[in-house]
Amino acid sequence: MDEHRDQPSRRQRRKDARPSEITAAALRLFHERGFAATKLDDVAAAAGVTKGTLYLYFPSKEALFKAVVQESVIPNIDRLAQAAASSTEPPLGKLALVLRLLAQGLNESDGCISKLMLAEAGNFPELAQFYVDEVVHRLHDVVRGILSEGIATQSFRNIDLVHTPRLIMAPLLLANMWRNTYGSFDRYPVDPAHYAELQIAMLQHGLLPSPQEPRHD
Amino acid sequence: MDEHRDQPSRRQRRKDARPSEITAAALRLFHERGFAATKLDDVAAAAGVTKGTLYLYFPSKEALFKAVVQESVIPNIDRLAQAAASSTEPPLGKLALVLRLLAQGLNESDGCISKLMLAEAGNFPELAQFYVDEVVHRLHDVVRGILSEGIATQSFRNIDLVHTPRLIMAPLLLANMWRNTYGSFDRYPVDPAHYAELQIAMLQHGLLPSPQEPRHD
DNA sequence: GTTTAATAACTGACCAGTCAGTCATTAAGT
DNA sequence: ACTTAATGACTGACTGGTCAGTTATTAAAC
Numbered sequence: 085m086d087e088h089r090d091q092p093s094r095r096q097r098r099k100d101a102r103p104s105e106i107t108a109a110a111l112r113l114f115h116e117r118g119f120a121a122t123k124l125d126d127v128a129a130a131a132g133v134t135k136g137t138l139y140l141y142f143p144s145k146e147a148l149f150k151a152v153v154q155e156s157v158i159p160n161i162d163r164l165a166q167a168a169a170s171s172t173e174p175p176l177g178k179l180a181l182v183l184r185l186l187a188q189g190l191n192e193s194d195g196c197i198s199k200l201m202l203a204e205a206g207n208f209p210e211l212a213q214f215y216v217d218e219v220v221h222r223l224h225d226v227v228r229g230i231l232s233e234g235i236a237t238q239s240f241r242n243i244d245l246v247h248t249p250r251l252i253m254a255p256l257l258l259a260n261m262w263r264n265t266y267g268s269f270d271r272y273p274v275d276p277a278h279y280a281e282l283q284i285a286m287l288q289h290g291l292l293p294s295p296q297e298p299r300h301d
Numbered sequence: 302m303d304e305h306r307d308q309p310s311r312r313q314r315r316k317d318a319r320p321s322e323i324t325a326a327a328l329r330l331f332h333e334r335g336f337a338a339t340k341l342d343d344v345a346a347a348a349g350v351t352k353g354t355l356y357l358y359f360p361s362k363e364a365l366f367k368a369v370v371q372e373s374v375i376p377n378i379d380r381l382a383q384a385a386a387s388s389t390e391p392p393l394g395k396l397a398l399v400l401r402l403l404a405q406g407l408n409e410s411d412g413c414i415s416k417l418m419l420a421e422a423g424n425f426p427e428l429a430q431f432y433v434d435e436v437v438h439r440l441h442d443v444v445r446g447i448l449s450e451g452i453a454t455q456s457f458r459n460i461d462l463v464h465t466p467r468l469i470m471a472p473l474l475l476a477n478m479w480r481n482t483y484g485s486f487d488r489y490p491v492d493p494a495h496y497a498e499l500q501i502a503m504l505q506h507g508l509l510p511s512p513q514e515p516r517h518d
Numbered sequence: 519g520t521t522t523a524a525t526a527a528c529t530g531a532c533c534a535g536t537c538a539g540t541c542a543t544t545a546a547g548t
Numbered sequence: 549a550c551t552t553a554a555t556g557a558c559t560g561a562c563t564g565g566t567c568a569g570t571t572a573t574t575a576a577a578c
Contacts, residue, residue, distance in 0.1 A: 102524095118336070120338035136525055244499060285460075
């Protein structure tokens with residue numbers, strides 16, 4: 085019986101493809117269960133290899149974790165900062181652009197990292213420091229730049245430049261964690277893109293009815 | 302030599318005080334390190350007992366975790382709902398009241414739970430379901446009631462009643478998790494009460510300059 | 519035939535959970 | 549009051565299972 089022939093052959097050698105497959109599997113499981121509760125045997129199985137193979141590419145479980153974070157975190161920030169810088173819209177439009185891009189970035193690849201880092205920061209202080217400096221503060225700085233410009237041109241009122249970036253991005257970030265975590269338990273599905281639109285409207289009008297023109301499109 | 306006399310005596314019998322001391326210690330450590338990464342020996346030490354004692358009061362580590370969550374979660378919701386119901390303020394004032402109470406509740410006792418549940422929901426589905434139903438949705442319902450009233454009296458524009466509660470509370474919740482997690486790494490201290498005020502102002506005005514009266518107190 | 523990616527059996531440290539024993543406290547006996 | 553028996557809260561050494569990390573072996577690739 086050669087029933088081992090139907091799958092294209094186990095034990096392939098694919099040195100270049102492995103690392104990203106492994107980190108992808110690890111990200112999913114770390115996010116789902118937490119770092120400590122995730123077994124490397126499970127990560128390996130999810131990546132279609134065995135545990136020994138992990139150690140060909142990553143020297144330890146902790147190193148794998150760091151690789152996961154750094155790999156998933158680098159990309160979208162630059163894209164976002166660049167989009168904001170090159171946009172010629174007025175401040176509010178620029179802000180809307182950033183929020184929509186953020187929602188999109190969270191939606192695809194890895195809005196998982198924010199929750200994962202939050203949960204594990206206590207166990208990995210240096211990594212947490214890196215994350216705060218390289219990701220969060222850079223993101224805040226983008227928004228802060230827009231706000232600052234808006235205040236200068238009197239498009240915005242004179243808001244708190246230190247904390248308002250967090251205030252503005254919090255709903256999107258939390259909505260995303262929410263969806264990734266409680267999605268299956270919740271009555272209403274949560275959609276980051278929808279939250280982006282709600283937040284944009286809120287930034288524009290607040291809760292109050294628009295005094296000049298009650299629009300109805 | 303009676304040098305054993307200076308500490309009031311180890312090995313006291315305090316059957317009634319133990320459980321809350323244990324859950325308090327457990328909450329701190331679970332929140333700091335995560336459930337799986339927390340050793341019961343450490344919880345016991347932090348509570349001033351030994352591991353064996355834990356098992357006199359809680360049948361398993363998982364049972365301890367559930368006790369921690371349920372104990373920390375029950376109180377503040379009712380207080381908040383009641384305050385909102387008995388307030389005679391206009392909708393925006395009522396909303397401000399709720400946000401301030403929420404910030405206060407997060408600040409003292411246990412704003413830890415929200416992060417802890419977020420991190421462990423995947424490993425404790427029934428508990429997550431309980432938390433979503435009994436805590437989060439009830440909180441949202443309070444806010445939803447206020448919004449609904451505001452729309453009816455035309456104090457508010459016609460906002461999305463399903464999602465806006467989350468949108469409004471997200472900044473406070475996230476700011477709190479932030480402070481509990483990255484507080485020591487962050488440049489600027491995060492204060493929930495301050496975020497409550499920022500958020501109230503944002504709900505009132507949005508980002509835009511107030512068209513009728515540019516106030517400056 | 520040589521190289522090396524991949525495997526799987528193995529090891530040892532760690533930790534949740536157990537239990538026989540200890541001692542602070544209570545209360546009965548005098 | 550003073551002694552002593554009974555109680556049960558508390559301890560800490562122990563165990564069995566689990567899992568990160570290792571290594572001897574296998575087989576794919578060239």
